[in-house]
Amino acid sequence: MGPLQWGDVPTAVGALFAGGAAWFALQTIKSQRQQIGEQRQFIGDQLRFMAEQQQNLALERAELRAAAEDRRWSQARKxxxxxxxxxxxxxxxxxxxxxxxxxxxxxxxxxxxxxxxxxxxxxxxxxxxxxxxxxxxxxxxxxxxxxxxxxxxxxxxxxxxxxxxxxxxxxxxxxxxxxxxxxxxxxxxxxxxxxxxxxxxxxxxxxxx
CATH class of the missing domain: 2.60.40 (Immunoglobulin-like)
Known part of the structure; x- marks a missing residue:
């Protein structure tokens, strides 16, 4: 085994740190993408929920209007x-x-x-x-x-x-x-x-x- 070539050490260390940084960056990107995906799913779920709530409210209002209209006409019909x-x-x-x-x-x-x-x-x-x-x-x-x-x-x-x-x-x-x-x-x-x-x-x- 020959003597350690110190001139190659900084290069190796730099490559190691660069690889680690790239790995952390990749993990960060994956994490961010996952968070973005979860946020999009959450927003989509909320929008669907709000749409369902609006539809239910519209149906309830229509039923209330129909009931009020029926009460308004009930005596006149008799x-x-x-x-x-x-x-x-x-x-x-x-x-x-x-x-x-x-x-x-x-x-x-x-x-x-x-x-x-x-x-x-x-x-x-x-x-x-x-x-x-x-x-x-x-x-x-x-x-x-x-x-x-x-x-x-x-x-x-x-x-x-x-x-x-x-x-x-x-x-x-x-x-x-x-x-x-x-x-x-x-x-x-x-x-x-x-x-x-x-x-x-x-x-x-x-x-x-």
Whole structure:
């Protein structure tokens, strides 16, 4: 074995340290990549969680809105309206020469309704308004006590009958009834001759001309 060549020692030591530094650098890069990967996975999991939470919140809000809308409509759906054309004069062929509308508004809900009124066409109010027994099967039966329209309050299980003026058949046909009422929460509603029910944006029905 020959003598140690000291000139090669610094080179060897330098190479050793360089190799160690490269190994540590490689390990650091691997560790950083692993941390970045874990962070990305964590962020992805959080984003998915937040998306699921937002979706759940949106569904909950939709369910709450639907429940509130159903509650808002629940009483209005229980206000029943029936109407009939009652002929008072007919010709030899049985055709009505003079007839009128009879409209029954029955409150089938558990709460009162307010400011109940009927408009015939756009220009006519009811000629007569009476209390009505909702158990009676036909609007032409004798009504109860006379009341003033709009009827301030119709309690649960109560009803009122509105009668139009007596007109020719053509006038009756062209002035079909629309019922207006305010539910117990203060929402104003209308129900037309076709059975369509709508919320009225104003506090009162249209003013007759």
């Amino acid at each position: 206000v029943e309206v029936s109407h009939v054309r009652a002929a008072s004069t007919v010709n030899d062929q049985g055709e009505a020469l003079v007839d009128h509308w009879l409209v029954i508004v029955a409150n089938r809900s558990d709460s009162p309704v307010h400011q109940v009124d009927v408009r015939f066409g756009t220009a006519y109010t009811a000629h007569e308004v009476h209390e009505w027994n909702p158990q009676r099967s036909h609007p032409t039966y004798e009504p109860g006590e006379r009341v003033v329209a709009p009827v301030d309050l119709v309690g649960p299980g109560r009803a009122v009958r509105f009668a139009s003026q007596r007109w020719s058949s053509a006038t009756v046909h062209n002035n079909r009834p629309t019922v207006y009422f305010t539910d117990d929460s203060g929402v104003r509603w209308s129900k037309d001759w076709y059975g369509k029910r709508d919320e009225v944006p104003t506090a009162e029905p249209p003013t007759p001309s």
